[in-house]
Amino acid sequence: MSAAEFSLGGLVLLPLLASAAAVLLGGRARGVVGLLTALLICGLCAPVLAQAVAGSVTVLPLGGYEAPLGIRLRADGLSVLFLCLAAAVGTVVSLHAAIMPASTGQRLVSSAGKAHAEQADAGRADSPAVWQSSHPGFWPLWLGCWSGLNAVFVSGDLFNTYVGLELVGLTAVALVALGGRDSWMPALRYLFVAVLGSLLFLVGVGLILAATGTLDMEQAAQQLAETPESHAAAVFALCLMSVGLGLKVALMPMHRWLIPAHAGAPGAVSPLLSALVIKAALFVILRLWLWVMPWGVDPSPAVTALAWMLGGMGALAVILGSVMALRQDRLKPLVAYSTVAQVGYWFLFLPLLLDPEADALEGQPGTTLAEDSVLSGALSGSVALALGHGVAKAGLFLAAGLLKELWGTDEIDSLRGAGRKHPLLIMAMGLCAVGLIGLPVSLGFTGKWHLATSAVAAEHWWIVAVLVLGTLLSAGYLLRAIAPLLLQDAEDPQVEHDAGPQPHEAAAAAESPRRHRLAEVPPFLLGLLTVLTGFLGVGLDALIGVGAPW
Known part of the structure; x- marks a missing residue:
């Protein structure tokens, strides 16, 4: 196993293991684990980036089993770019969270410490609770989200892409909720949007599996190119998946959830949501439209209409989103x-x-x-x-x-x-x-x-x-x-x-x-x-x- 192949697996597993370890550690230890994990991820990105710059794709069949029976991790040029983005932004934001624990969220704590606990044991419930800065859940959730992001960027099949998207979405919702009582409703709305988008994407994955007999992206693209009769199912799948991912990326007019979620999230969470979380959905859209769909044949009117609709929605977002910002x-x-x-x-x-x-x-x-x-x-x-x-x-x-x-x-x-x-x-x-x-x-x-x-x-x-x-x-x-x-x-x-x-x-x-x-x-x-x-x-x-x- 080469260094790049080893790094490919480590990019997914390391933050996931660190997330589990952070649950068991104390406050300061969590920050230390988070920073060490960020530095190690930057180191793991280096050999994968070097191989991509040399013109080679890094492929790791897990367990030695090739697709369609096995699961392949694959890092091409596009994957490496987004991996490096996550590594750079994730490391700097992690540094900020370690310096400013108050930016990681708020939690309800007893205002009387041990005395309050004794009163509670005695059946008295009149001692107040107060909001305190710094939330212990930030590091486990953020490291879990980072693992999901890397999984999306290196996944070679559609189902594991879905699993990575789910991990990213659920941890992102929980991170928003760390902002305190005012952020709970935006987090709940975000949860509904994330679940709906995931369901549409999963239905599309099932349609492509039924049409091609495989979940591997490269093999699915080859099957769709060789079997024109399966194009109708693929087009329907593309429509469903594009709408689901459009919800996750907050493409106007499916953007109403984003403003309260990003604005109400803690100071160390908002950058992660805007810079990285929505990029996972964008990355999958690029994969679907350019790596999976068979453009060797004339596109159907439905696909042409979908492309123009998404392009028009993009133009609308650029103009109206800017006006609303003003x-x-x-x-x-x-x-x-x-x-x-x-x-x-x-x-x-x-x-x-x-x-x-x-x-x-x-x-x-x-x-x-x-x-x-x-x-x-x-x-x-x-x-x-x-x-x-x-x-x-x-x-x-x-x-x-x-x-x-x-x-x-x-x-x-x-x-x-x-x-x-x-x-x-x-x-x-x-x-x-x-x-x-x-x-x-x-x-x-x-x-x-x-x-x-x-x-x-x-x-x-x-x-x-x-x-x-x-x-x-x-x-x-x-x-x-x-x-x-x-x-x-x-x-x-x-x-x-x-x-x-x-x-x-x-x-x-x-x-x-x-x-x-x-x-x-x-x-x-x-x-x-x-x-x-x-x-x-x-x-x-x-x-x-x-x-x-x-």
Whole structure:
């Protein structure tokens, strides 16, 4: 067994074992286990990434049994990109959670300690309980979620992809609920949406199994290409699975659950939900549309209509999501609506996929796709936008959550002047905004450039219009979020003024000023990554092509 194959299994099992161990450990030990696990996962990603850069796909048949009897783990170029995204963001957010345990949630505890316990034993129930920061369930749930994410990214068959999605969804719902009483209803709504999406996806998996006799993605793609009579079942399955995954990724108008869930989650949870959890559903959508479905034949009208519907919903999300973000007066809901808008960009390439004028895929499996084809550029652009969004949005949510913890509010007007006391934090927000707007030297710019040039080549001018309008609107709502933090109160600009509820901040700073200053480092690291990853756009096309069906 090679190092890459060993790492492939470790990426799924290690965080799962660490999650189980964290349940049995005390508070500080949980944080130590979480950080060690994050560092080990980064180390395990290295040999898999090296093999992908060398042009090879890492395949691990569990137990030595090949598909369809056995289960295969498979890491191609697309898998490696999302694994690295999860490793980078997960490690930085884990560092933030270890520095700021208060950002991991709230729990009800006795206000009288041992005396309260004695009163309870005596039958007295009049002792109050109070909400306390730092939740012991964060680390087991987050590490379990990380295991599910890695399982989705390396799964070679549809059923284990479903299992990974379920693990991600259930742990994400529980993580949202750690935010306290106000987050329980958003978590319950999120649970209903996650279960409905999973059911639709599972029905689609059953239809593909019935049509092909296998759950392995490569074998299913080959069977669908060789048996045209099974295309009707595959098309129906694609429709069901796309709707189910659209619910999970919060594609407008299926986005209503996302705003309260992401905005109400604890400070260390919101970045994980926006940067990583919804990416699992996006990853599976890419797998289905490009790796499983047989585009060697003319697509049916139903598939064409579905692609245009999803592309239209994406355009709607970019524009309306940005407008709703502009209307927010609180920081975390603004960032959450920004996620809705950014999700829309990821679906704009689907109409290009089925456009016969776009030199789309020819023949499946083993399709031939020219290196300079329109589809290749559109896919690279969509993936670059998703990766850039993951890094930048994690940093922005971390900064917003930390401001809320320090100042006791996330109302933008109440945070006026916060930049004077937290310059590193505001700089981090500015760097993240560079990536979300899509300015040069960011993956956001690379993604929009590839998508725009592909749209121009295919004469899909509406995509260019959506990109331009979305960029202007994103600049507007991010300026609305950051600019007040750099300004003094307009009523008395000459007076040294600290905006926001100063007593709350003073009490928090007095508790541990060094810890709060240190907590500004993780958002700043993500801001730097937002800019530095922009230089990786050059080799993105080649890496996505490793193990691709073209």
